[in-house]
Amino acid sequence: SDVGHLDLFPHLGCCEQCSNKHPCASVSCILTYIPSATRTSGKMDKPLISRRLMDSDGSLAETPSGTPKVGILGSGDFARSLATRLVGSGFSVVVGSRNPKRIAGLFPSSVHVTFQEQAVSSPEIIFVAVFREHYSSLCALSDQLAGKILVDVSNPTENEHLPHRESNDEFLASLFPACTVVEAFNVISAWTRQAGPRDGNQQVPICSDQPEAKLSVSEMVHAMGFKPVDMGPLASTREVEAMPLRLLPGWKVPTLLALGLFVCFYGYNFIRDVLHPYVQENKNKFYKLPVSVVNTTLPCVAYMLLSLVYLPGVLAAALQLQRGTKYRRFPDWLDHWLQHRKQIGLLSFFCAVLHALYSFCLPLRRSHRYDLVNLAIKQMPPPACAPAPACPSLSTPVSQKTWMSHSGLRSKDQPTHK
Numbered sequence: 001s002d003v004g005h006l007d008l009f010p011h012l013g014c015c016e017q018c019s020n021k022h023p024c025a026s027v028s029c030i031l032t033y034i035p036s037a038t039r040t041s042g043k044m045d046k047p048l049i050s051r052r053l054m055d056s057d058g059s060l061a062e063t064p065s066g067t068p069k070v071g072i073l074g075s076g077d078f079a080r081s082l083a084t085r086l087v088g089s090g091f092s093v094v095v096g097s098r099n100p101k102r103i104a105g106l107f108p109s110s111v112h113v114t115f116q117e118q119a120v121s122s123p124e125i126i127f128v129a130v131f132r133e134h135y136s137s138l139c140a141l142s143d144q145l146a147g148k149i150l151v152d153v154s155n156p157t158e159n160e161h162l163p164h165r166e167s168n169d170e171f172l173a174s175l176f177p178a179c180t181v182v183e184a185f186n187v188i189s190a191w192t193r194q195a196g197p198r199d200g201n202q203q204v205p206i207c208s209d210q211p212e213a214k215l216s217v218s219e220m221v222h223a224m225g226f227k228p229v230d231m232g233p234l235a236s237t238r239e240v241e242a243m244p245l246r247l248l249p250g251w252k253v254p255t256l257l258a259l260g261l262f263v264c265f266y267g268y269n270f271i272r273d274v275l276h277p278y279v280q281e282n283k284n285k286f287y288k289l290p291v292s293v294v295n296t297t298l299p300c301v302a303y304m305l306l307s308l309v310y311l312p313g314v315l316a317a318a319l320q321l322q323r324g325t326k327y328r329r330f331p332d333w334l335d336h337w338l339q340h341r342k343q344i345g346l347l348s349f350f351c352a353v354l355h356a357l358y359s360f361c362l363p364l365r366r367s368h369r370y371d372l373v374n375l376a377i378k379q380m381p382p383p384a385c386a387p388a389p390a391c392p393s394l395s396t397p398v399s400q401k402t403w404m405s406h407s408g409l410r411s412k413d414q415p416t417h418k
């Protein structure tokens with residue numbers, strides 16, 4: 001309704017947008033006048049890089065003095081994207097490099113790029129954006145780093161990561177015992193880190209043995225527009241560092257299960273529909289392998305998977321009844337099974353959809369085949385003095401009734417089988 005809009009927006013004067021009497025209260029005009037920032041709300045409207053930090057050419061300008069200072073060791077991709085975001089969030093950033101002159105131009109102008117020794121002297125929080133194998137090259141800075149918070153951002157490669165091996169954070173903490181090590185940002189992509197949490201993951205898992213250090217880093221993460229998530233002590237970093245290595249977590253077992261079921265049912269249907277007729281009656285039905293046998297197999301797999309979605313719930317209920325309480329942990333196998341129900345259910349649905357598509361396409365394919373046979377027969381010249389055909393279906397075009405009966409459809413004048 002237009003009523004009341006004028007009270008809400010008393011600044012609206014003469015309307016230049018439409019021909020209404022002034023002041024105009026039409027919704028379209030009001031929407032044109034309201035600044036976009038007041039129309040929409042939420043975090044996404046906040047500019048990721050504040051205007052006051054931008055030069056006229058779009059690069060980042062000097063940060064005002066008195067802003068919190070953050071150090072970054074390393075000048076690679078991670079350091080660059082992090083520095084850009086930190087400056088955009090109002091932090092003063094100093095980057096420590098082995099060769100500051102070479103890489104200074106790659107950072108926003110407000111970032112101070114210097115040698116490692118100078119970079120770590122004043123900030124209390126220092127990001128270690130170098131690979132694990134180069135941590136030991138930072139040991140020369142031990143005295144200057146004493147008492148500071150080191151934020152480890154590294155991820156192990158797959159070969160490095162072994163479940164019972166010490167994490168990169170634990171290794172860093174052992175090299176710098178006088179520092180507090182905090183894990184953060186290892187799961188955030190370079191794009192999200194630089195552009196802010198617009199469309200990517202917003203959660204930043206944080207681990208440390210020191211609650212104060214965790215709090216300081218959490219506040220910084222929050223100021224950068226992300227959501228800090230406390231993942232516990234430094235020992236939890238083994239789990240957190242393994243996160244980026246997991247592709248589609250939770251799907252491996254259900255997918256293998258679905259494939260296994262498919263292979264079993266396909267084998268069974270192959271023996272029943274193809275191999276058995278071939279051995280017993282010498283009938284060649286191998287043409288059924290790509291479509292018909294697959295289509296018979298898909299619903300079997302779908303039903304089996306669906307039953308595997310419901311079964312653990314029943315087992316869990318039975319176990320609770322037997323134990324007389326629901327406050328005891330399920331056995332591990334049942335716990336894992338319960339956690340995979342969503343994936344198993346989706347795979348079941350996928351098989352059912354494939355079955356529907358196959359079933360829909362099969363009659364179309366048969367109809368096309370009969371059309372081709374009809375055409376071929378029509379083109380055959382009648383023999384000059386041919387005897388009466390033994391099989392009428394070979395000399396006359398295949399009727400609609402024939403292909404309908406072969407396709408499992410029934411024509412109107414055909415009697416129903418009881």
Ligand SMILES: NC(=O)C1=CN([C@@H]2O[C@H](COP(=O)(O)OP(=O)(O)OC[C@H]3O[C@@H](n4cnc5c(N)ncnc54)[C@H](OP(=O)(O)O)[C@@H]3O)[C@@H](O)[C@H]2O)C=CC1
Nearest residue numbers: 074075076077078097098129130131134137153154155190
């Ligand atoms: N890139 C990404 O998107 C992500 C990276 N990470 C982690 O961030 C860390 C850095 O990654 P990234 O920036 O991509 O790597 P890069 O190879 O781009 O940069 C590594 C930096 O380490 C510095 N460095 C310090 N000491 C040494 C040394 N002895 N030998 C070689 N280099 C050294 C170098 O800077 P200089 O020469 O100036 O000293 C170099 O620029 C890694 O631990 C990685 O796992 C985590 C998540 C995502």
Ligand SMILES: [Fe+3]
Nearest residue numbers: 299355356359
């Ligand atoms: Fe079916």
